[in-house]
Amino acid sequence: MNLQIQIDEKNNESFVHLSGEIDVYTASELKEALLPLTMKKGHLLEINLENVSYMDSTGLGIFINALKSAKEHASNLKLVNLQDRVHRLFQITGLNEVMDINTTIRGVDG
Amino acid sequence: MDTREIDTRNYTALLKKYIETQDEQALYGAEQISKSFIKKNILPEEFVNLHIQALLEIYPDLHDKIKPSMHFLLEAMISYGLAHQEFQNLREKQLAIKSEILVAARMQKMLLQSKIPETDELDIGVISVPANQMNGDYHHFVKGKDGTISITIADVIGKGIPAALSMSMIKYAMDSFPENIMTTDTVLASINRVVERNVDPSMFITMFYAQYKPDTGKLYYSSAGHEPGFYYSSRLQKFKDIESKGLVLGVNPDASYVQDELNLEKGDIIILLTDGVTECRRDNQFIDRTEVIDVIKKYIHLPSQEAVNHVYRHFERLQNFQLRDDFTLIMIKKQV
Incomplete structure (x- = not known):
């Protein structure tokens, strides 16, 4: 399965919409798309995972990398609309405590 | 007589047979020889050269225009020969890497047991x-x-x-x-x-x-x-x-x-x-x-x-x- 990466950049914000699976085969493509966006000071990078049905630990590694890079470059990283299975991965690994994650699915809670 | 010479003789005999009878058996023989040449790392241009020698032996009075055409083919094959050599090198390297990984895996297993x-x-x-x-x-x-x-x-x-x-x-x-x-x-x-x-x-x-x-x-x-x-x-x-x-x-x-x-x-x-x-x-x-x-x-x-x-x-x-x-x-x- 593939991963589709759609990026809308506005001023100092980027909205990334992902759909598909994030795994060992699609991770490097995602890394190349995300990392440059984390390197702009003060930039907000919001990643919508609503249509990501599966993510493995390699995918998790990409988000850890993005988080470290955001910290280093003083930009902000935010994950929104995670499916249960994906969210569980962030919970088990304790990453939900150190990352800005909003699981509210749009349309459910408005 | 070394094996290569034997192959040369065989090739000449098979070629002659095929030209005269178009016998399928001769084609099969040619296939066997080419396999044995690949094993011995004989390059494509050497093979063409062998063909030229065989042809000249069978037809000492080969048409004047055919001879240079064969040399032309020989030159054209040289690049294929180089590609083949590179393939051989890569194959050897790959084997070496594979065995290195195997050693590393064994060492890891021992280290971590x-x-x-x-x-x-x-x-x-x-x-x-x-x-x-x-x-x-x-x-x-x-x-x-x-x-x-x-x-x-x-x-x-x-x-x-x-x-x-x-x-x-x-x-x-x-x-x-x-x-x-x-x-x-x-x-x-x-x-x-x-x-x-x-x-x-x-x-x-x-x-x-x-x-x-x-x-x-x-x-x-x-x-x-x-x-x-x-x-x-x-x-x-x-x-x-x-x-x-x-x-x-x-x-x-x-x-x-x-x-x-x-x-x-x-x-x-x-x-x-x-x-x-x-x-x-x-x-x-x-x-x-x-x-x-x-x-x-x-x-x-x-x-x-x-x-x-x-x-x-x-x-x-x-x-x-x-x-x-x-x-x-x-x-x-x-x-x-």
């Missing part, structure tokens, strides 16, 4: 199977002088050789900690600092570390983002997750961990695993954790080592014997 400590208190079984040559899962048992048994299970994210190399780092760091005087949470905090300094930004390690104290019958444990294990209470005849909060190793150098404890009674069982177990797929559907418990239940009456072997075989079959991820399963039964 962990003997199950002898104890009357616990019946311990473990199986760890890599998906590829090198294992990204790590487990280790140590029995301290005071009888404390420490158990480590870890999963290095990022597969293959880089993962295997970081595993050696974990092993040496763990070995350097003073024996059993550290609590499980301080062990994870220390190893986290080592890992954070030494891994690539997209790499991380999940680890579960526990100490069983025979004098109190208690299991102390901490988790760094590791897939939760299971605790089976023989009194309640129920499984529950061994939940413990903690950030994966290698993300934040200042991460702190918590130590939790479990009172183990006779017949209680601790099951530790890596996500290679819970991430098994069947027809592209993931199995869930309750399904893992169902399989474990089937073999739980067996001695731990037999039980983990059976569980592994079950999941191996389920995935048509193609592991996607390294698979490690530890079972610890309290005997007394």
Whole structure:
């Protein structure tokens, strides 16, 4: 399965919409798309995972990398609309405590 | 007469036969000769040269225009010869790399082998199977002088050789900690600092570390983002997750961990695993954790080592014997 990466950049914000699976085969493509966006000071990078049905630990590694890079470059990283299975991965690994994650699915809670 | 000369003669004879009779047998013979030439590393242009010599022997009065045309062909084949030589070189290099990896895998296996400590208190079984040559899962048992048994299970994210190399780092760091005087949470905090300094930004390690104290019958444990294990209470005849909060190793150098404890009674069982177990797929559907418990239940009456072997075989079959991820399963039964 593939991963589709759609990026809308506005001023100092980027909205990334992902759909598909994030795994060992699609991770490097995602890394190349995300990392440059984390390197702009003060930039907000919001990643919508609503249509990501599966993510493995390699995918998790990409988000850890993005988080470290955001910290280093003083930009902000935010994950929104995670499916249960994906969210569980962030919970088990304790990453939900150190990352800005909003699981509210749009349309459910408005 | 050397074999090459024999081949030359054969080739001439076969060519002659084919020109005169168009016999299929002669074509088959030519195929055999070309196979033997490839084995001897004879280049395409040499083959063309052989053809020219054979042709001249059969037709000493070969048409004037044919001869230069054959030399033209010979020149044209030289690039193919170079490509063939490069292919041979790559094949040799590939073999060398393959055998180097094999040596490294063997060395890793030796380095990381962990003997199950002898104890009357616990019946311990473990199986760890890599998906590829090198294992990204790590487990280790140590029995301290005071009888404390420490158990480590870890999963290095990022597969293959880089993962295997970081595993050696974990092993040496763990070995350097003073024996059993550290609590499980301080062990994870220390190893986290080592890992954070030494891994690539997209790499991380999940680890579960526990100490069983025979004098109190208690299991102390901490988790760094590791897939939760299971605790089976023989009194309640129920499984529950061994939940413990903690950030994966290698993300934040200042991460702190918590130590939790479990009172183990006779017949209680601790099951530790890596996500290679819970991430098994069947027809592209993931199995869930309750399904893992169902399989474990089937073999739980067996001695731990037999039980983990059976569980592994079950999941191996389920995935048509193609592991996607390294698979490690530890079972610890309290005997007394």
